[in-house]
Amino acid sequence: MDKQLIISISREYGSGGHIIAQDLAERFGIELVDNSLLSKIAEEGEISVHEIAKFDERPKRPFITRTVRGYTNSPAQNIAEMQFDYLKKLAASGQSFVVVGRCSDDVLKDYKCCVSIFIMADMPHKVQHIMGKFEMNKEEAEALIKKKNAKRKEYHNRYCTGKWGDSRNYEMCISSSSLGYEKTADIIEAYVKERYEKL
Amino acid sequence: MLAAQIVATVIFVVMFAFIVTEKIERQYVSLGCAALVIIFVFGVCMRDVQAIIDTLAFKDFGKLSFWYAAGEGEGEGAGINWATILFIFGMMVMVEGMAKAGFFRWLCLCIAKAVKYKPTAVFVTFMLMSFVLAMFIDSITVILFLAAVTIELARLLEFDPVVVILSEIFCANLGGSATMCGDPPNIIIGTSLGYSFGDFVANTGFMAVISLVFIITYFYLVFRNKLVNKDASGATKNYPNPSEAIQNKGSFIISTIIFLIAVVLLVSHAQTGLTVATIGAFVAILTMITSFKDLKEIMKKVDYKTLLFFIGLFVVVGGLEQTGILKLIADFIAKISGGNIYIMIAIVLWVSAIASAFVDNIPFAATMIPVIKNLTEISGVPLTTLAWTLAIGTDIGGSATPIGASANVVGIAVLQKNKYSIGWGKYCKYLAPATIIVMIVCMICIYVRYCGLGV
Numbered sequence: 175m176d177k178q179l180i181i182s183i184s185r186e187y188g189s190g191g192h193i194i195a196q197d198l199a200e201r202f203g204i205e206l207v208d209n210s211l212l213s214k215i216a217e218e219g220e221i222s223v224h225e226i227a228k229f230d231e232r233p234k235r236p237f238i239t240r241t242v243r244g245y246t247n248s249p250a251q252n253i254a255e256m257q258f259d260y261l262k263k264l265a266a267s268g269q270s271f272v273v274v275g276r277c278s279d280d281v282l283k284d285y286k287c288c289v290s291i292f293i294m295a296d297m298p299h300k301v302q303h304i305m306g307k308f309e310m311n312k313e314e315a316e317a318l319i320k321k322k323n324a325k326r327k328e329y330h331n332r333y334c335t336g337k338w339g340d341s342r343n344y345e346m347c348i349s350s351s352s353l354g355y356e357k358t359a360d361i362i363e364a365y366v367k368e369r370y371e372k373l
Numbered sequence: 374m375l376a377a378q379i380v381a382t383v384i385f386v387v388m389f390a391f392i393v394t395e396k397i398e399r400q401y402v403s404l405g406c407a408a409l410v411i412i413f414v415f416g417v418c419m420r421d422v423q424a425i426i427d428t429l430a431f432k433d434f435g436k437l438s439f440w441y442a443a444g445e446g447e448g449e450g451a452g453i454n455w456a457t458i459l460f461i462f463g464m465m466v467m468v469e470g471m472a473k474a475g476f477f478r479w480l481c482l483c484i485a486k487a488v489k490y491k492p493t494a495v496f497v498t499f500m501l502m503s504f505v506l507a508m509f510i511d512s513i514t515v516i517l518f519l520a521a522v523t524i525e526l527a528r529l530l531e532f533d534p535v536v537v538i539l540s541e542i543f544c545a546n547l548g549g550s551a552t553m554c555g556d557p558p559n560i561i562i563g564t565s566l567g568y569s570f571g572d573f574v575a576n577t578g579f580m581a582v583i584s585l586v587f588i589i590t591y592f593y594l595v596f597r598n599k600l601v602n603k604d605a606s607g608a609t610k611n612y613p614n615p616s617e618a619i620q621n622k623g624s625f626i627i628s629t630i631i632f633l634i635a636v637v638l639l640v641s642h643a644q645t646g647l648t649v650a651t652i653g654a655f656v657a658i659l660t661m662i663t664s665f666k667d668l669k670e671i672m673k674k675v676d677y678k679t680l681l682f683f684i685g686l687f688v689v690v691g692g693l694e695q696t697g698i699l700k701l702i703a704d705f706i707a708k709i710s711g712g713n714i715y716i717m718i719a720i721v722l723w724v725s726a727i728a729s730a731f732v733d734n735i736p737f738a739a740t741m742i743p744v745i746k747n748l749t750e751i752s753g754v755p756l757t758t759l760a761w762t763l764a765i766g767t768d769i770g771g772s773a774t775p776i777g778a779s780a781n782v783v784g785i786a787v788l789q790k791n792k793y794s795i796g797w798g799k800y801c802k803y804l805a806p807a808t809i810i811v812m813i814v815c816m817i818c819i820y821v822r823y824c825g826l827g828v
Contacts (some may be wrong), residue, residue: 215792216792218792219791219792219793220792220793220794221792221793221794222794225794234395236393236394236395236396237393237394238775238776238797239395239776240395240733240775240776240782241395241782242513242779242782242783243513243676243678243679243779243783245782245783245786245787246782246786247775247776247781247782247785247786247789249789249796252786252789252790253789255790256790256792
């Protein structure tokens with residue numbers, strides 16, 4: 175690719191957003207940045223991937239954390255900021271990539287080459303997907319989806335100016351329920367290609 | 374008055390809740406709550422314009438005693454403690470000037486070089502440096518610079534920086550308790566009750582130094598195995614040169630001189646009659662004049678948010694005081710202690726420590742000052758005894774948890790940002806016992822000195 179392209183995928187839990195992001199990375203032949211960036215951060219310090227993963231995309235917990243002059247003892251916030259810094263550095267290096275979550279829609283919003291997409295799905299489809307993935311019953315899947323999405327929302331809204339899932343913050347919001355993951359990826363690919371031409 | 378008391382208490386509780394949740398920045402919370410106190414408590418419920426004037430305390434600036442207090446200090450009345458605000462502002466300006474010149478990094482590197490970069494010696498000397506610096510400078514600045522150099526040296530010498538920084542945090546909080554200007558609660562206690570720098574050194578300083586001996590021994594015994602240099606290759610290291618830390622030699626010399634002037638003025642303020650407000654204003658003006666070309670940058674870095682937070686906080690606490698709520702709390706403490714000085718001291722000390730371990734010790738100290746004044750009136754226990762007890766409880770108690778004091782939060786943040794693992798479990802495992810040790814040492818000191826010997 176002669177010009178830089180960043181595709182930011184924000185997604186509801188269970189919507190298949192990660193699968194679509196993987197597919198898009200393959201189609202465009204660019205790197206996928208997901209929780210793999212945790213191991214890259216861990217490699218730079220004396221902290222295990224497991225330790226970082228515990229606080230990945232987690233909201234800051236009140237009552238047991240405090241902020242003083244911009245410094246905080248919240249591991250969730252410090253790990254989030256490390257990830258934001260990593261994404262900013264990667265974007266500044268001129269590399270093209272697909273990034274999943276991590277407030278990338280907001281963190282990289284100043285990059286004209288960044289296409290931000292929000293992928294959602296209706297509840298029955300999300301439940302179906304999670305039931306198949308983790309071998310759990312409908313109630314368990316629904317409870318997990320609600321819990322995970324509440325956490326993602328809280329995490330996103332803690333660090334970003336715009337609200338999670340608010341269509342005004344994304345170039346495209348699309349439901350994966352009607353067309354399935356592959357066709358949804360086709361539509362996103364077509365849009366991104368058009369958008370890329372105009373960069 | 375009952376309605377005013379209820380409204381003042383509700384506003385205070387709401388303010389605390391918002392501070393803890395951090396949904397809104399704390400200066401907006403305290404200023405917003407201050408406005409509510411003025412409107413609803415003093416205006417609607419009490420209809421008392423004089424209470425508003427007293428709480429805003431602007432008239433203090435016009436009093437000679439605000440700037441110059443010959444003989445025994447009088448102490449400030451209820452409301453905004455402008456002396457504290459002005460002093461903290463002055464020290465912030467001075468510290469920014471010193472930081473810009475590279476003073477702190479230079480000092481850390483000089484000490485590391487002087488002890489030949491031996492991990493155990495670095496560990497002990499950095500604890501001592503943290504204690505001494507925090508006696509005069511805010512603990513946040515002390516830890517910011519010490520932690521950064523500690524991590525740099527730890528990577529070079531291959532020791533565990535987590536345990537060293539934890540020890541530095543504890544010693545910064547302990548050092549802060551030793552003087553009037555070391556920790557904001559002490560400044561508030563000192564200016565509110567009219568105590569001098571020397572009074573603090575002779576009382577809380579005395580206890581802090583005794584505690585320091587115990588705590589260095591404790592940390593050495595607990596951490597000695599983690600201070601072993603993992604690199605046995607004996608390869609030549611490229612140690613950082615202290616002189617490289619100095620950004621500008623002229624600014625460095627000037628900022629060092631200003632710091633020494635501030636120390637001399639603080640140490641001698643009981644003799645010279647200059648109040649902490651005057652000293653704060655003086656060092657601020659001196660820094661502004663001598664660092665004129667960097668003035669914009671220095672002034673930008675001053676933590677105005679904390680100053681605004683203090684202003685709002687004093688008004689909210691003023692609301693509690695003017696409505697008599699704090700007197701009720703004092704009555705309650707006097708009642709449950711049955712007038713027994715030992716029980717009263719234990720209550721003030723441990724309640725202050727436990728509260729400070731979980732909530733900001735500044736609002737707590739500001740709230741407790743009128744309480745101990747009332748306790749003295751009710752029970753006859755000397756105000757000085759309760760003041761030193763309150764200072765030690767609030768200053769030391771904050772060390773027990775990661776959120777108890779500003780230094781803890783900053784130290785942990787520096788470690789986490791440098792990708793070292795430190796959470797509540799690891800922090801409390803080492804520093805909660807250390808806090809308990811110091812609290813017991815101080816309680817014994819207070820009992821022996823103020824109750825037993827009556828010195």
